Amino acid sequence: MAVAMLDHERLTATVRALREQAATQLQGKIITVLSPKGGQGKSTLAKELAWILNGVLVDLDWDGGRVSRLLGYLADRYRTAPLLDALFDERGRPPRVYRSRNRPDMVPGHRDFEPNQPEPDAMADLLIAWNRALGRSMVVDTHPGGSRSTLGAAQAADLVVMPVILGTGELDAVEDALTELAGFNLLLVPNHTPANPQHLPRHESSRLLALAEQHDVRVADTFVRHHGWMTRRKVRTVISAQARHGKNSAALTHNMTALAREVLTHAA
Ligand SMILES: Nc1ncnc2c1ncn2[C@@H]1O[C@H](COP(=O)(O)OP(=O)(O)OP(=O)(O)O)[C@@H](O)[C@H]1O
Ligand SMILES: [Mg+2]
Incomplete structure (x- = not known):
């Protein structure tokens, strides 16, 4: 019991310390999360x-x-749409940031963003300008596959994070995407991996490493485990923001803090 308490406190202290460190070290940086296929773990x-x-x-x-x-x-509960409002703001003001407990400050998405999304260069310029005006760092989540806004978000990024499931079709998609994203600072993050590294699919793991080498991009040291309970989680908050952890949320938070350290190193 005492050991469990200590672990739990150490984990929340680790998250707190990383948040403080990142607030200065990552200031002005943009991290874009994208993947050529849906459901790979971008939003997570x-x-x-x-x-x-x-x-x-x-x-x-x-x-x-x-x-x-x-x-x-x-979005339907609000009369304004911060993302769309900022896109069309004549004075170029950044979007209004929505704040709530145990969630990151955010610029919420909107279904009407699809037809209104700018061309890649314009999207990149906007993100850079908004980021500068907000004086923080940004983590941009994207629609699956290629789109104008996703390409723009990649162009604006100091680091592009791409979750990858180790499967045949998923790696086919990654292979094509790596050609399209040549020259970007990329970090491939294996997701849904088995808890025991010996159970990693051998062929797919080798294929990912070969692709990374061929395209000169990094594979994260952090492999994000498959956390079976996560799809059924009902609470709409961030897992690593929890004040108290059970075994499941602690395992996920350990994965995410390790990945966050890598992102700090490669984006800063
Ligand atoms: N490591 C994991 N273990 C278990 N479930 C996971 C893991 N990563 C993501 N998931 C679950 O898989 C589903 C898809 O994840 P997520 O929404 O993050 O993917 P996405 O790439 O953003 O999808 P989309 O392309 O639709 O935007 C979600 O239900 C999420 O909870
Ligand atoms: Mg998503």
Whole structure:
């Protein structure tokens, strides 16, 4: 019991310390989370990293499963749409940031962003300008696959984080994407991996490493475990923001703090 208490306190202290460190070390940086295929874990990584790294979470997805909705923001309840308002703001002001407990400060997404999304260069310029005006760092979550806004968010990024599931079709998609994203500072993050590294799919792991080498990009040291309970979690908050941890949330938070340290190193 005493040991469990200590572990729990150490974990929340680790998250607190990383948030403080990132607030200065990452200031002005943009981290974009993208993947060429849906359901790879973008929104999961984006929300947890945004919290641990103390950045503003910018939701550039427009589908129902977008991260701001996952975090409880229902766009229909509000008369204004911060992302769209900022896109069309004649004075170029940054979006209004939505704040709530145990969630990163965020720029919520909107279903009407799809037809209104700017061309890549314009999107990149806007993100850089907004980030400068907000004086923080940004973690940008994106719609799956290629789109104008996703490409723009990649262009604006100091680091592009790409979650990857070790499967045949998923790696086919990564292979094509790495060609399109040549020259970007990329970090590939294996997701849904088995708890025991000996159970990693051998062929797919080798294929990922070969692709990374061929395209001169990094594979994260942190492999994010498959956490079976996560899809059924009902609370719309960030897991690593929990004040108290059980075994499940602690395991996920350990994964995310390790990944956040890597992001700090490679983006700062
Ligand atoms: N490591 C993991 N272990 C267990 N479940 C996970 C893990 N990572 C993500 N998930 C679950 O998989 C589903 C898809 O994850 P997520 O929404 O983060 O993916 P996404 O890439 O943002 O999807 P989309 O392309 O639709 O935006 C969610 O239900 C999420 O809870
Ligand atoms: Mg998503």
